[in-house]
Amino acid sequence: MSTSRRKFLLTAPALAVAASVPAFGHAQEKQLVHHVYFWLKNPSSKEDLNKLIEGISTLRPIPTVRQFRLGVPAATTKRDVIDDSYAVSLFTVFDDIKGHDVYQEHPVHLKFIEKYSYLWGKVTVYDSMDI
Amino acid sequence: MSTSRRKFLLTAPALAVAASVPAFGHAQEKQLVHHVYFWLKNPSSKEDLNKLIEGISTLRPIPTVRQFRLGVPAATTKRDVIDDSYAVSLFTVFDDIKGHDVYQEHPVHLKFIEKYSYLWGKVTVYDSMDI
Numbered sequence: 041m042s043t044s045r046r047k048f049l050l051t052a053p054a055l056a057v058a059a060s061v062p063a064f065g066h067a068q069e070k071q072l073v074h075h076v077y078f079w080l081k082n083p084s085s086k087e088d089l090n091k092l093i094e095g096i097s098t099l100r101p102i103p104t105v106r107q108f109r110l111g112v113p114a115a116t117t118k119r120d121v122i123d124d125s126y127a128v129s130l131f132t133v134f135d136d137i138k139g140h141d142v143y144q145e146h147p148v149h150l151k152f153i154e155k156y157s158y159l160w161g162k163v164t165v166y167d168s169m170d171i
Numbered sequence: 172m173s174t175s176r177r178k179f180l181l182t183a184p185a186l187a188v189a190a191s192v193p194a195f196g197h198a199q200e201k202q203l204v205h206h207v208y209f210w211l212k213n214p215s216s217k218e219d220l221n222k223l224i225e226g227i228s229t230l231r232p233i234p235t236v237r238q239f240r241l242g243v244p245a246a247t248t249k250r251d252v253i254d255d256s257y258a259v260s261l262f263t264v265f266d267d268i269k270g271h272d273v274y275q276e277h278p279v280h281l282k283f284i285e286k287y288s289y290l291w292g293k294v295t296v297y298d299s300m301d302i
Binding site: 072073074075077093109110111112113114115116117119121122123124126129131137140141163164165166167168169170171 | 203204205206208224240241242243244245246247248250252253254255257260262268271272294295296297298299300301302
């Protein structure tokens with residue numbers, strides 16, 4: 041086996057893995073972060089919270105979704121700047137605005153709104169483009 | 172070279188890369204998402220915007236930061252639920268509240284506040300724990 045051939049075999053698997061996994065911090069690729077915060081119509085209803093979480097979970101498989109995180113307010117130390125009044129946080133990443141638009145119009149997303157929107161009293165969306 | 176020896180050489184680099192990159196979607200590890208939105212005191216000042224971005228960029232190397240994204244409002248279609256009035260979005264991920272607390276008290280973070288806080292008129296923080 042020549043040196044160069046051996047070198048290829050050693051590095052190729054690493055490159056293959058690297059290509060299949062999102063880059064740390066996405067310093068190179070600029071992506072679109074779509075972060076949605078939901079407030080329940082009945083903030084004290086644990087049942088409504090669970091239903092909303094169930095509903096949001098259905099969005100994960102939409103094909104243009106590159107990252108997906110579902111969260112609830114964390115127990116960090118309270119400060120004036122912190123808004124922890126929301127019920128559920130939905131963090132998603134898309135490659136670009138086109139990917140986001142496909143998600144918005146996707147039947148799974150429309151079905152989610154149709155089926156679960158009665159649960160929320162307020163929604164705030166922050167769309168950010170990486171710089 | 173024995174077969175097992177060759178196999179080790181082929182897979183070890185791939186494993187090393189895989190271990191160093193965060194898992195896609197973090198379905199297994201529950202992490203803390205710390206998302207901060209900044210509003211400038213002088214929203215029309217491009218100079219202040221650039222200074223703030225420069226300042227936020229200094230936070231990236233703080234050791235407990237697992238993910239870091241700096242963004243500005245994206246050009247998605249305007250909707251009532253979208254808040255695009257902020258100037259800069261800082262998205263960070265920590266392994267847990269302890270990692271977040273280390274970041275908050277880190278000299279680099281304190282220096283950032285000391286040096287750049289004159290630029291912002293409002294800050295809103297959403298801390299979410301993955302579920």
